[in-house]
Amino acid sequence: MIPFFSTGIYTGPVAKLMGGADLAMLVGLPVSAIIYLLACRSVDLEAELKIIAVKDEGLDGPAVALEEGTAAPVSMSAPS
Numbered sequence: 210m211i212p213f214f215s216t217g218i219y220t221g222p223v224a225k226l227m228g229g230a231d232l233a234m235l236v237g238l239p240v241s242a243i244i245y246l247l248a249c250r251s252v253d254l255e256a257e258l259k260i261i262a263v264k265d266e267g268l269d270g271p272a273v274a275l276e277e278g279t280a281a282p283v284s285m286s287a288p289s
Contacts, residue, residue, distance in 0.1 A: 210237035 215224035215231035224230060 210234075213237070 210233040212221040212223045213231070213233040213236045214221045215229050215233075220229060221233075224232065
């Protein structure tokens with residue numbers, strides 16, 4: 210975003226070419242969003258959920274999840 214800054218202390222080269230317009234947020238947000246999406250492509254969500262389930266075992270009583278397609282909680286612990 211630095212080349213697009215336009216502040217009282219510093220004005221980047223692109224901002225100078227644009228007559229002092231501060232375009233930093235207009236450029237920085239889309240670029241960072243694209244980089245974030247590209248970085249998240251390598252995340253294995255199923256593996257992460259398995260790790261979370263293992264780490265959460267025994268915390269705050271039995272685990273409760275939402276049944277797919279409903280808003281009703283379903284206990285994930287073994288029946289007694």
